[in-house]
Amino acid sequence: MEEPFVSPDEPLQCAGCGVAIQTEDKTKQGYAPVSALSRDVVICQRCYRIKHYNEVAPVDMEDDDFLRILNGIGATDSLVVMVVDIFDFQGSWLRGLPRFVGNNPILLVGNKVDLLPRSINPNRVRNWMQHEAKQLGLRPVDVVLVSAVKGQGIDELLQRVGELRRGRDVYIVGVTNVGKSTLINRIIHDYGSAGVEITTSPFPGTTLDKIEIPLDDGRFIYDTPGIINRDQIGHMVTPQDLRKLTPISRVNPKTYQLNDRQSLFIGGLARIDYVSGERQPFVVYVANALPIHRTKLEKADELMAKHHGELLAPPVGEAVKLLPPFTRHTLKIESAGPVDIVISGLGWVTLQGKQKAILEVHVPKGVGVAVRKALI
Template identity: 75%
Template sequence: MTEQTLGSCAGCGIAIQTEDAKKPGYAPESALGRKVVICQRCYRIKHYNEVAPVGMGDDDFLKILDGIGSTQSLVVMVVDIFDFQGSWLRGLPRFVGKNPILLVGNKVDLLPKNINLNRVRNWMQHEAKERGLRPEDIVLISAQKGLHIDELLNRIGELRKGRDVYIVGVTNVGKSTMINRILHDYGAAELEITTSPFPGTTLDKIEIPLEDGRSIYDTPGIINRDQIGHMVSPADLRKITPKSRINSKVYQLEAGQTLFLGGLARIDFVRGSKQPFVVYVDNDLYIHRTKLEKADEVMEKHHGTLLVPPTGEEAAKALPPFVKHSFKVTQSQMSTDIVISGLGWVTIQGKYEANVVVHAPKGVSVGMRRGLI
């Protein structure tokens, strides 16, 4: 039996093969008689929460997305609201051509309970415009909780106008979870797509037929390597990935104080009046406050032990060296977020000026934006 006749893995989309267990797409011949066939890698992710590296690079993923512009399709771009900057798919117009785009903000269930969702939509509209994207509409959902899936399906139905639908986004934004939610809610649960917190789970396009002869395509996630999650172990990635609604933590800081976000980032309040720093990170992430003059000593002595994650001194040594990012927050009527890609953000209210220095591993994107909350 040749690879061409075996079809594709229902979990990640890769072509099934039975010849080499070390290559992507391997499944034992005994699995081929099942109604839904998944590769060994997907089986181990699903049942044992294990992840195995595959020999696919960024170019392989980009080639899969490159053909979208030549199709007549609706493109649904999914972003992680909690990590908007880190989950933004850069260069999207190059892939989609003239096709319309529906922007979906996933993981709305992680935001504080009292947040105004219309404000979040307006904020996303502003941020998208700043990045050169003008979506047809914005829908906020929680794929994990099943929130607002009906609204999403209605907008897809209105905007696609009989065309195929391509779901795109970077790794770990919840594309496959979103599609699984649609499949479960609308009667095709046996087609479940493999999901995990690890990047690169979907390896090829996965086609889901629609009643009118068209299809929804789940595409592989592009890896944004400036997210901090790509620099930590799978165990530590789970520790910094929010699993429930974020509870903000407020620190009244004076100039000359430092906050450590675990052992993954450090925020120095260098100059300014006493003011609140509001931290939005995973609820279980350890935050340590100290004097700026002692920060270097604390880092050297406790990185990987008190300051975790990274968990363990070896994991701490494996991180790239920290680099400094300096910011001046001017007095304003609006709040400002300082964002550390893949970890979270700190909000400064704007009532006072502030000079802030953020230390983060080299390669991690750190920047300022208009306050989300």
Template identity: 50%
Template sequence: MISETDVKNYLNEGLRCIGCGAEIQTDQPSELGYTPLSALKKGFENDEVLCQRCFRLRHYNEIQPVDLTDDDFRRLLDQISTTDALVVYVMDVFDFSGSLIPGLHRFVGSNPVLLVGNKVDILPHALRRAKIKEWMRQQANRAGLRPIDIALTSGKNGDDVPALLDLIEKHRARRSVYVVGVTNVGKSTLINQIIKDVTGDKKDVITTSRFPGTTLDRIEIALDDQSNIIDTPGIIHKDQMAHYLSPKDLKYVSPQKELKPRTYQLNAEQTLFMGAMARFDYVQGAKTGITAYFENNLPIHRTKLDKADLFYEKHAGELLAPPEKENLVNLPPLKRYEFKTTEKTDIVIDGLGWITVPGQVVVAAWAPKGVSVLTRKAMI
């Protein structure tokens, strides 16, 4: 049995939480890395050294807020440009635009980038992987990225992890590997799958959840005597839908199963509501089919455009949910964005999903003020 003196000695050496990377401390309950000394002793005995935040997140699915800003996270990544390493950039194929890191070149420097499209199991099974990769390459090039290779993975089931590891070994040339990404792209889940594949240990090491910003500091896992795979904190995008929802409602923006596209035959001046979180207006065009790609359990309601404002005012938080009425107060008012399309186009609401429309139409999308809405060449 480990003694209290032994525990204090480990603390003096800079002990870190295996879940989020924060340095463990036992004196300041409101600060990062806090855990009671008694809990820390028990953690050593159970081979699970976690800060109190990670312990409660892992065992009770409770999140405690942290006093870190976006700039704090960026400072932790600044060191990458000064090292010789392979950068594995993990993106969520369901939320590609929301996965982009502004100014990534500043963090990467001259290091090569391996682009990983995670959560590929969510996309419709009939969509060919070669097409997804080519679409990702085009989107990355538009954002100024020139990846040396592209991989598709599912951090959830781990089926593609061996192939990803082969690509990492091919490109890293015995260098360390930095894994970067915004919050909620499944980065830590993917690294847990890598650890399981390499070690054969089926237990998760790194804390994962639907909550944004789970990893708080860099976490290092040895690849060999000279190099490590390093999980970095997720860059927080405040324009993602997840930041405006309660824990109960996050399940509606984080698909766990293959998407089932929903197609609606719409006439001009008809409206769709995605719960109370978003709205789509078919403003002008011939009768046509539009296809919605959202979490399968997210309710979608149709109404007439001229009655949409009153419909929302009357039913938001009840018939139009999520969020429920008690959580609606935390959702900013919906803001309107109008688009004229000339080809098959996705209207994307960051972190929620997208609607595919044909060419030659006028449409409008509404999302909570602060959540990005944009268009892109249709993925599917």
């Protein structure tokens, strides 16, 4: 009979998610069979299942655990790299970051640039991110655009990290699902580190504890767990539906000419009512797989009642019952320029903003809705 694994003074960590390895309780995080300990690279059973079977496993890490790790950064002398999802900028924003990192400089990285339309100017995106960051109380030392999946912009990122860190450690931070682990795997590949591959998946909470990646000068890159922004709609749907609302390829905008008293449904996850205003285009930026339905405002309630989970999907079938009840957000658009109506974790709808308009946005309770300066 094999002896149970006993942690040494320095606990063995899962190379995929950073959690301490244990061999005694299959129901607890960090479990790995004793036979796995003889491998060159040890990962926990949860990471093994995500990597090989694309399974999702629940985690019991609380917000306080994430905050504890982030709070420690302020006591260090390091470079902080904050990763956001360009396609879900507001939804992926790490709130209150300056109070966690102290006086450490912050490099802002916009990931998933490959999802934006080809016609958009990268310099415009950088300037827009600088503007939005300032509005949210952050003044980054620079902005870099990347696609971790495609490898786009990684050379520029590595160059800026090398210039800005000045021999210091690097902490990479962000909320769940911004592609942090995929990005770090790219960096590891370029640095030539062997025996490390951080677990990646489309599901929130993949990294469970701080992961250390050694650099040539004796310093480290630290991958920190992603904090969950609970106003993102992705945390309210099933894993199957999450795959449908998460863009995996360049988003094709869909334009609808709307008169007032018309409504747009984005699957069965959101509804936008054009209450009053002149006829104008509504340009929808969401995952290509999500169906859009247009109807008269007077018929919208009936359509929702009869077809939610069927014609209006995702969510599909019984998953409708998992969603919180829908709440209404009234928006008055008075801007002289284009604006985006943002639904956290789902996407946005652009209006030209040439005339006043009143909209009502219906989303599951707790999902963030905001108006911002148009990205495109």
